Amino acid sequence: xxxxxxxxxxxxxxxxxxxxxxxxxxxxxxxxxxxxxxxxxxxxxxxxxxxxxxxxxxxxxxxxxxxxxxxxxxxxxxxxxxxxxxxxxxxxxxxxxxxxxxxxxxxxxxxxxxxxxxxxxxxxxxxxxxxxxxxxxxxxxxxxxxx
Numbered sequence: 001x002x003x004x005x006x007x008x009x010x011x012x013x014x015x016x017x018x019x020x021x022x023x024x025x026x027x028x029x030x031x032x033x034x035x036x037x038x039x040x041x042x043x044x045x046x047x048x049x050x051x052x053x054x055x056x057x058x059x060x061x062x063x064x065x066x067x068x069x070x071x072x073x074x075x076x077x078x079x080x081x082x083x084x085x086x087x088x089x090x091x092x093x094x095x096x097x098x099x100x101x102x103x104x105x106x107x108x109x110x111x112x113x114x115x116x117x118x119x120x121x122x123x124x125x126x127x128x129x130x131x132x133x134x135x136x137x138x139x140x141x142x143x144x145x146x147x
Contacts, residue, residue, distance in 0.1 A: 064144045072141055075099075079143035083131035090123025095130060100138025 062073030077099055086095025091112040093105025108126070111119035129135050136142055 067142045070142065074144035075137040075139070075141040077137050077143050078147050079130055079133055079135070079145065080147055082135070082143055083127045086123055086127030086130055090127055091117075091120050093123070095123070095127055099130075099135065099143070 064074040064076065066073050082095045082098050084095075085098055089095075090108065093108040096102070096105035096108060108119070108123050111122055113119075126135070130143065133142065
């Protein structure tokens with residue numbers, strides 16, 4: 001009792017709801033004070049929703065996570081690997097073979113060889129597009145970041 005004043009009735013340190021004590025109550029009371037309802041499902045230390053490695057949104061259908069813009073699961077193919085393959089050996093359509101687009105890969109080979117090398121511009125632009133994330137895999141999923 002500091003300051004010389006007695007506490008108001010029902011507000012003392014030994015009273016329910018008093019100084020620093022949780023209000024008394026039955027089921028649904030938070031044992032640490034506050035009485036905010038029942039504990040969350042799975043207990044107070046439920047795992048972060050997600051899948052392997054704590055990737056948000058990852059699960060059995062999306063092991064690499066979900067694109068926050070489109071909501072589609074990420075591909076198992078990397079946009080860095082696809083882009084570098086396309087820039088280095090795009091005349092042979094290697095980046096497009098990697099992503100599963102065999103028809104486009106064959107067309108890039110044909111365009112490069114029929115134009116005596118001038119058609120190599122298409123695979124170079126395609127490689128840059130892959131690195132910026134504008135290209136999907138053969139199933140329409142966005143390419144994932146990383147290797």
